[in-house]
Amino acid sequence: MTTQKIVNRDFILSFFTQFVFSLVFCILIP
Numbered sequence: 001m002t003t004q005k006i007v008n009r010d011f012i013l014s015f016f017t018q019f020v021f022s023l024v025f026c027i028l029i030p
Helices: 002-028
Strands: none
Touching: none
16 A cells, blocks of 8 residues: 555656646747
8 A cells, every 4th residue: 555655656757846836848939
């Protein structure tokens, strides 16, 4: 259960990071 939780958290973190990167990229380069 803990392993699944860690994997799920890592996946969410990766998705969030990608989303933030995309947002920053859009703002930096209009």
